[in-house]
Amino acid sequence: xxxxxxxxxxxxxxxxxDKSSFVWMxxxxxxxxxxxxxxxxxxxxxxxxxxxxxADEDRTDSxxxxxxxxxxxxxxxxxxxxxxxxxxxxxxxxAAAAVVIQKGFSEEILTGNGTPVKLLNLQNNEKxxxxxxxxxxxxxxxxxxxxxxxxxxxVISAIAPVEEGRDSEIKKELQRTxxxxxxxxxIEIESKNSTVEEKSGLNPMSYTTLGILIIFIAFFVVxxxxxxxxxxxxxxxxxxxxxxxxxxxxxxxxxxxxFVLGWIQVAVLILFSRFVFGVDWGDSPGxxxxxxxxxxxxxxxxxxxxxxxVSNKKQLTSLTAIVIMPTSLLxxxxxxxxxxxxxxxxxxxxxxxSWVIIGMTDLVSRGSEISxxxxxxxVLLIFAAVFFVAAIMVARGRRYAH
Amino acid sequence: xxxxxxxxxxKKYNEKTVVSGITLSIEKGELFGLLxxxxxxxSTTISxxxxxxxxxxxxxxxxxxxxxxxxMEGKKRIGLVPQEIAxxxxxxxxxxxxxxxxxxxxxxxxxEERVTEVLRIVNLEDRKKQIIKSYSGxxxxxxxxxxxxxxxxxxxxMDEPTVGIDPQSRNYILEKVKELNARGMTVIYTxxxxxxxxxxxxxxxxxxxxxxxxxxxxxxxKQSLLDGDVIDFQLSKVSPELLARLRELKAIRHLRQKDRxxxxxxxxxxxxxxxxxxxxSENNAxxxxxxxEQPNLxxxxxxxxxxxxxD
Numbered sequence: 001x002x003x004x005x006x007x008x009x010x011x012x013x014x015x016x017x018d019k020s021s022f023v024w025m026x027x028x029x030x031x032x033x034x035x036x037x038x039x040x041x042x043x044x045x046x047x048x049x050x051x052x053x054x055a056d057e058d059r060t061d062s063x064x065x066x067x068x069x070x071x072x073x074x075x076x077x078x079x080x081x082x083x084x085x086x087x088x089x090x091x092x093x094x095a096a097a098a099v100v101i102q103k104g105f106s107e108e109i110l111t112g113n114g115t116p117v118k119l120l121n122l123q124n125n126e127k128x129x130x131x132x133x134x135x136x137x138x139x140x141x142x143x144x145x146x147x148x149x150x151x152x153x154x155v156i157s158a159i160a161p162v163e164e165g166r167d168s169e170i171k172k173e174l175q176r177t178x179x180x181x182x183x184x185x186x187i188e189i190e191s192k193n194s195t196v197e198e199k200s201g202l203n204p205m206s207y208t209t210l211g212i213l214i215i216f217i218a219f220f221v222v223x224x225x226x227x228x229x230x231x232x233x234x235x236x237x238x239x240x241x242x243x244x245x246x247x248x249x250x251x252x253x254x255x256x257x258x259f260v261l262g263w264i265q266v267a268v269l270i271l272f273s274r275f276v277f278g279v280d281w282g283d284s285p286g287x288x289x290x291x292x293x294x295x296x297x298x299x300x301x302x303x304x305x306x307x308x309x310v311s312n313k314k315q316l317t318s319l320t321a322i323v324i325m326p327t328s329l330l331x332x333x334x335x336x337x338x339x340x341x342x343x344x345x346x347x348x349x350x351x352x353x354s355w356v357i358i359g360m361t362d363l364v365s366r367g368s369e370i371s372x373x374x375x376x377x378x379v380l381l382i383f384a385a386v387f388f389v390a391a392i393m394v395a396r397g398r399r400y401a402h
Numbered sequence: 403x404x405x406x407x408x409x410x411x412x413k414k415y416n417e418k419t420v421v422s423g424i425t426l427s428i429e430k431g432e433l434f435g436l437l438x439x440x441x442x443x444x445s446t447t448i449s450x451x452x453x454x455x456x457x458x459x460x461x462x463x464x465x466x467x468x469x470x471x472x473x474m475e476g477k478k479r480i481g482l483v484p485q486e487i488a489x490x491x492x493x494x495x496x497x498x499x500x501x502x503x504x505x506x507x508x509x510x511x512x513x514e515e516r517v518t519e520v521l522r523i524v525n526l527e528d529r530k531k532q533i534i535k536s537y538s539g540x541x542x543x544x545x546x547x548x549x550x551x552x553x554x555x556x557x558x559x560m561d562e563p564t565v566g567i568d569p570q571s572r573n574y575i576l577e578k579v580k581e582l583n584a585r586g587m588t589v590i591y592t593x594x595x596x597x598x599x600x601x602x603x604x605x606x607x608x609x610x611x612x613x614x615x616x617x618x619x620x621x622x623x624k625q626s627l628l629d630g631d632v633i634d635f636q637l638s639k640v641s642p643e644l645l646a647r648l649r650e651l652k653a654i655r656h657l658r659q660k661d662r663x664x665x666x667x668x669x670x671x672x673x674x675x676x677x678x679x680x681x682x683s684e685n686n687a688x689x690x691x692x693x694x695e696q697p698n699l700x701x702x703x704x705x706x707x708x709x710x711x712x713d
Contacts, residue, residue, distance in 0.1 A: 003504065003505060003507075006501065006504045006505070007505075010490065010493075010501050013493070013497075014490060014492055014493065017492050017493075018492065234486060234487070234488065234489075234491075235484045235485075235486035235487070235488035236488045236489065236490065238449075238454055238484055238488060239482065239484055239488035239502070239549070240505060241453070241454050242452045242453065242454055242477065242480070242482040242484075243477065243502065243505040243506050243553075244474055244477050244478060244505070244506055244507055245505050
């Protein structure tokens with residue numbers, strides 16, 4: 001066992017001494033995350049505000065309140081215009097959507113009937129749906145606010161009859177107080193609109209980053225298994241066997257080194273993306289450790305199996321590309337799994353990468369409960385076991401063939 | 403005292419026999435040479451002895467112990483210098499030696515002492531921090547040998563340890579091997595450089611196609627094979643009777659036959675030829691070709707194995 005650790009330490013030292021390892025372990029994935037997240041707007045934040053237009057046909061206090069709320073909203077870049085102008089802009093694709101506040105908006109808010117706000121849009125994506133939901137929410141809040149103001153006014157006048165003429169003054173004062181509270185609520189009430197899908201777990205930025213990390217981790221780990229081939233080729237494997245080390249200790253040391261190197265990569269990438277890019281990985285270090293440990297074991301197993309199928313490192317590199325790229329795509333590393341048809345998702349179940357994505361998604365959406373990664377981790381460990389057993393069988397088969 | 407004994411050792415890969423029934427014993431303190439062309443089965447024999455591969459049949463005893471039953475007993479006593487530079491090129495010599503020392507179970511102060519000692523033996527103490535990649539071929543070979551000496555083995559097996567190095571390094575290595583042997587280490591040396599084996603070894607086995615052709619003291623081998631002449635014949639036919647009659651001739655010390663080619667070693671060609679020619683004509687064989695030559699160890703080897711040593 002001690003000898004396995006020495007073997008692992010030596011292998012780790014060897015890899016870390018090689019500067020090019022750093023490129024593949026850290027620099028390349030970080031570069032890709034940067035390009036995909038920021039270059040193509042796959043993430044969130046100020047870099048990718050949705051451009052919307054507002055046409056205020058009502059021009060009342062309530063409608064102005066709505067306009068200013070939208071203007072202050074960090075997710076939207078707002079331009080105020082009229083209805084016909086905004087229609088034109090939408091058709092020409094100059095804006096993603098237009099919010100038309102129709103005449104009679106403030107009355108409708110009072111009565112609570114009809115749809116006082118119209119949303120004009122050609123595309124219908126998540127962001128538009130989100131806008132619709134937020135608008136509905138805000139309008140509801142305006143209705144409640146108005147209702148409250150009127151009720152309060154009734155109560156006040158019942159207690160102490162208000163002087164003639166001061167009515168509207170008090171009403172304005174009340175409205176100001178309520179809307180101030182509305183913008184800075186003392187109690188946060190999280191409401192779920194039934195039209196919005198359940199929280200998908202990972203936001204687009206986390207998802208994109210996760211996909212890229214998985215691909216690079218799989219590449220690096222599988223390629224690291226090539227160290228075994230290198231040892232066999234340069235005779236160090238034979239020399240190890242001639243010392244008093246047992247074969248299983250050699251294999252264990254090799255696997256341990258790949259696992260530790262994989263973890264160095266995972267830890268650096270996860271921490272870097274969290275603290276530099278602000279990627280949301282949920283709040284369960286335990287869950288992440290369990291899930292990624294299982295994932296690393298499964299790809300290590302895959303790597304060892306593949307290293308046994310080829311005869312030199314060059315072949316392994318080619319085979320790695322052939323195996324890792326399509327399986328990662330199938331797992332949904334480059335696009336949301338929700339967009340994939342059911343039969344593809346069924347096939348993707350036979351790919352380890354899928355289970356990290358499933359695990360991470362569950363982990364984040366289920367409030368970082370470690371139990372949510374138990375099943376994906378189990379599946380990954382089964383993958384690992386299958387790969388290792390297959391590797392042993394292939395190795396034995398090859399020994400007889402020689 | 404017999405330190406190594408190979409008993410009807412055989413190795414087959416699928417149906418191909420690589421080593422077929424080698425029986426050999428080596429005494430403690432011997433400097434034993436194993437000669438043979440590429441593919442003769444030298445490396446396979448050595449690999450079995452060092453416990454790298456398992457024999458198909460037969461037994462190997464190291465210090466009287468069957469290594470199939472006690473593999474670690476064999477490995478503890480044997481230091482293997484592989485044919486290739488089996489070191490980690492990106493690491494320094496001292497890091498490599500420390501690692502290999504640990505693999506032999508050494509640790510702490512003892513490990514450091516042994517590393518220093520083997521570096522001293524191969525005379526590379528002052529360059530120990532250099533990485534292996536930056537070493538010359540000869541220096542790499544020296545560290546390759548040093549790594550096998552770390553655990554103070556009783557038996558040193560060297561598989562072509564001087565391939566591709568400069569004459570100076572080669573001489574240094576040969577001197578060191580002699581020195582180690584003089585201090586009591588048993589050495590098994592394989593090479594296809596005849597002169598190395600001749601310089602180093604007391605006893606030599608010539609091996610080909612998985613079989614031992616001759617094992618003898620170097621001096622005896624020289625006397626029986628190097629003195630005199632070699633007469634090569636190519637005949638129209640070779641019958642068993644002809645071979646039997648030739649073997650009866652006193653002048654013929656050694657006879658080797660391959661198809662219709664005969665190679666006879668004799669004291670003096672001039673004296674032996676009349677009898678040989680008479681036997682051939684009595685057996686109704688025609689001489690297609692005949693050649694008389696003075697043999698050297700190289701040509702003896704060629705005659706014995708039908709192959710050149712260096713191919």
